[in-house]
Amino acid sequence: MERGAHEVSRLGRDGPGDPVPAEEDHTPRALGVTVLKAASSDEAEDVVGRIYLPNQVRTLERGPVGMSLTALRVGRTTVGQLEYGRHVRLLTDEATHVHVNTPLTGTVVSRTGRSELLTTTNRSAAVFAPGAPAQIEWSTDAAQLCVMVPQATLQNELEELMGQACKQPLRLPFHMSLSTPQGRVWRSMMNLIAGELSAKGPLLTHLAAGRQVERTLIDTLLLGHAHNHAEELNRPAAPALPNTIARAVDLLHEHPEEPWSSTTLARAVHVSLRSLQSGFARHLGRPPMAYLRELRLARIREDLELATAGTTTVESVAYSWGMLHMGRFAAAYREAFGELPSQTLKQPPG
Template identity: 30%
Template sequence: MNPTPPTRIDVDEQSSDLDAARDLLATTYAGNEWRADATAMPFAFRFAAVGDTAMSLRTIRFDGHLQGVMTPSEDFVVQWTTRGTATIGSGDDQLLMEPGRPQLWPQQGAAFSYRDYEQKIVQVNRAALEEVAGERGTAPGQLVLDHTVRPDERALRVWRSSVQLISHTVLDRKASPLLQAEMGRLGALALLELYPVVSASLPDELLLPRNAHVRRAVEYVHEHAHLPITSTDLARVASLSLRALQIAFQRAFELSPNAYIRQVRLDRVRDALLQGDPATTSIAEVAKQWGFAHAGRFSATYQQRHGEYPRDTLRRRA
């Protein structure tokens, strides 16, 4: 039985009606509480999308103020503005968009506010990304990307060059389904270079209402493991005293909060080594990136956590 190719996408919509433009985007992205207001600029709107249901390239122009809430999606959406202002999230978690710099949309959804903007989007379906991530060791159903990471310059170069090649191919309406599929795979690979995989899943017990405080702390660790966080930070996030936090972590994980942070970072190192090229990846540099400066101590700690030394993990890619 031959697999069914992804459905082709080819959309180009324009409007001078503010409410119609808002409704079109809200319907396309299953949004909640979307509101659009006029600004000093004459209103103009365009939405274009090309590709297929596995991966598509999209552009939006909206000369006005658009705000609302994006709900969780099965697609991974990387977007960047070329004009205007934009924020994602709220409070301490708010992200200010930098023109030209890609940002992964939070998979759990988020509030947003955009004004007089032009935006480019690469949208990759979860199933397509899971297939590529599975080849790198990510278990089915476990794919979570850390949208809070600020991609480094190497990852940005890979992303931009990949998007340029994808654009040339996908915008050619005569490109074959096979070539389109290869571009989808390239987009998935570039996305996995741009944002790290969060490997650990939370224990079922933490989903119980009585563990809501410690769950908030654990989720904070997984979202901010790349930052210098402390037990005091986690106590504040969980609205617990430091002593109560330590007791909660000991009960849930038989670990102190600091030991749990270190364990998550060791998992991130493993993810990076599984994805790395043995010919070019420096174990010491990856370790330093995740806060492990002492090579000998790191190697022993890694072996204790993962049952093998870092060099053995990296060799799996050979």
């Protein structure tokens, strides 16, 4: 079965129990985790068409398909854990976005154009560029974390990181090694996302947190994978001027609860990411996000000292200041103040 782009797009928006759109509709949004299952090739084609792009599924061994897809839209990016439960070959239409498939279990053979790539857990991932169909052969035990990002989103983020317009379009190689230091960072990111998908955790489903996760994911891809602008990204940058750093500090103090990232802060003060980081290191002795974390912790402590345990929770105060990972927050709070946030809250006011 092969579906046209119009029909797949319609299913992506209107299919029952499926809020995650396909390639044709990539408006920024935050949506809940969607779990979809299929017991036949036709059903599997339908599900993947709703979330990603038109495709055909060919079974290479006897028995029913046991496809499972847990997916989520984070901003403009779609992430999903996909497995078929059978040895199958997936044939896709030409993609219009960038797709990155990272094996979690099993082995996968991917082909696009004249290139073929065997990917396995902790060894390599496949990066599919727009404009070409693909063939992907899944072993029976294969599960992949499939990320879909619009090409324009990657291009815009690349220019933000570089601090200038790109003269050439971004070109990402097919093979991504997961054994390099940069590749291991991508692998860790995929493990985090897979865990959050399984637990439906707040890092993905919380609107503000999801925006930060999307930016981190895209930056990890651009900084960790070889591409035609990698050398430009890695060039040393001149430190930002002190008045620029002062403006950045003012923004953090005025709105510490905002979902800041180093990239968005650099954009707000009109410098490149490298210049901002160099300026913070030179003038403040720590990275922008470390400075923001210290600021948030201080604001949280002030609120907890004035709050009453019976009417306030640590989680609500932490969330209000943009601290979304409770385990890391509690550890950072204890390191900064020598006690847990719950101990601060239990103390009587005044």
